[in-house]
Amino acid sequence: MTSLLRRRARTENADAPVISMVDVGMTYPNGKVALADVNVEIGRGDFVFLVGPSGAGKSTFIRLLIREQLPTTGQVQVAGRDLLHMRRGQVPGLRRRIGIVFQDFRLLPNKTVWENVAFALDVTGTAGTATRQRVPQLLNLVGLHEHAHHLPTQLSGGEQQRTAIARALVHDPAILIADEPTGNLDPVTSWEIIQLLIQINELGTTVLMATHNQEIVNAMRRRVLALEGGHLVRDESAAAYEREY
Numbered sequence: 001m002t003s004l005l006r007r008r009a010r011t012e013n014a015d016a017p018v019i020s021m022v023d024v025g026m027t028y029p030n031g032k033v034a035l036a037d038v039n040v041e042i043g044r045g046d047f048v049f050l051v052g053p054s055g056a057g058k059s060t061f062i063r064l065l066i067r068e069q070l071p072t073t074g075q076v077q078v079a080g081r082d083l084l085h086m087r088r089g090q091v092p093g094l095r096r097r098i099g100i101v102f103q104d105f106r107l108l109p110n111k112t113v114w115e116n117v118a119f120a121l122d123v124t125g126t127a128g129t130a131t132r133q134r135v136p137q138l139l140n141l142v143g144l145h146e147h148a149h150h151l152p153t154q155l156s157g158g159e160q161q162r163t164a165i166a167r168a169l170v171h172d173p174a175i176l177i178a179d180e181p182t183g184n185l186d187p188v189t190s191w192e193i194i195q196l197l198i199q200i201n202e203l204g205t206t207v208l209m210a211t212h213n214q215e216i217v218n219a220m221r222r223r224v225l226a227l228e229g230g231h232l233v234r235d236e237s238a239a240a241y242e243r244e245y
């Protein structure tokens with residue numbers, strides 16, 4: 001299990017930040033300024049909460065990292081790649097270095113837990129033997145081995161999110177990004193998901209979690225990046241949800 005999340009692309013410098021934004025601004029075509037003057041670095045192995053009220057720019061920040069959108073100004077680097085000067089053909093390689101989970105799970109409804117995870121390997125041409133080895137490792141990690149042949153409708157919300165997390169980890173990404181992963185879950189289940197994210201982080205994966213769950217952020221005391229109206233208003237280690245001074 002220790003080697004499960006430890007393969008790393010050889011091209012990536014272990015000392016370089018895994019995420020870097022320099023003077024980043026993002027204005028949507030309708031003129032809405034979603035991010036402005038954002039400067040931030042996230043180091044390899046960090047666990048970071050991205051907080052802020054609804055509309056603050058958290059999801060936009062994440063869309064820039066996965067290159068779903070390009071910034072209007074500034075530079076974004078992820079896992080050693082310059083996202084602005086990247087060729088189209090290099091985007092799939094970037095996406096494999098980033099695992100992502102969402103509030104609404106986004107599982108394929110007609111596929112079982114096993115198939116949802118295996119599908120992410122199939123689409124990148126992974127051999128069947130490698131898939132048959134990898135999927136059970138991931139299902140063990142997220143505690144879903146016994147649910148391997150269940151459909152999403154036969155799972156609780158927490159189990160669906162665990163499936164999504166297993167799927168996000170199939171390519172052993174450098175970064176796991178979670179956009180409000182506990183937004184649809186009750187408090188007890190939310191805690192279980194946080195514990196899983198912590199465990200994944202301890203195995204070596206950088207974790208960035210956008211949330212407005214104050215209780216969780218206050219209890220965990222991790223690095224907090226706070227957005228307000230598109231501005232990064234706070235970047236503090238071992239922090240609480242709200243400024244404490």
Ligand SMILES: Nc1ncnc2c1ncn2[C@@H]1O[C@H](COP(=O)(O)OP(=O)(O)O)[C@@H](O)[C@H]1O
Pocket residue numbers: 028029030032033034052053054055056057058059060061
């Ligand atoms: N596709 C879009 N077009 C125009 N405005 C958008 C779009 N997506 C988000 N916004 C706006 O950008 C701002 C930031 O949104 P978002 O990044 O989703 O914030 P958060 O995730 O913190 O709630 C909000 O004012 C939102 O309405």
Ligand SMILES: [Mg+2]
Pocket residue numbers: 058059060179
């Ligand atoms: Mg959002």
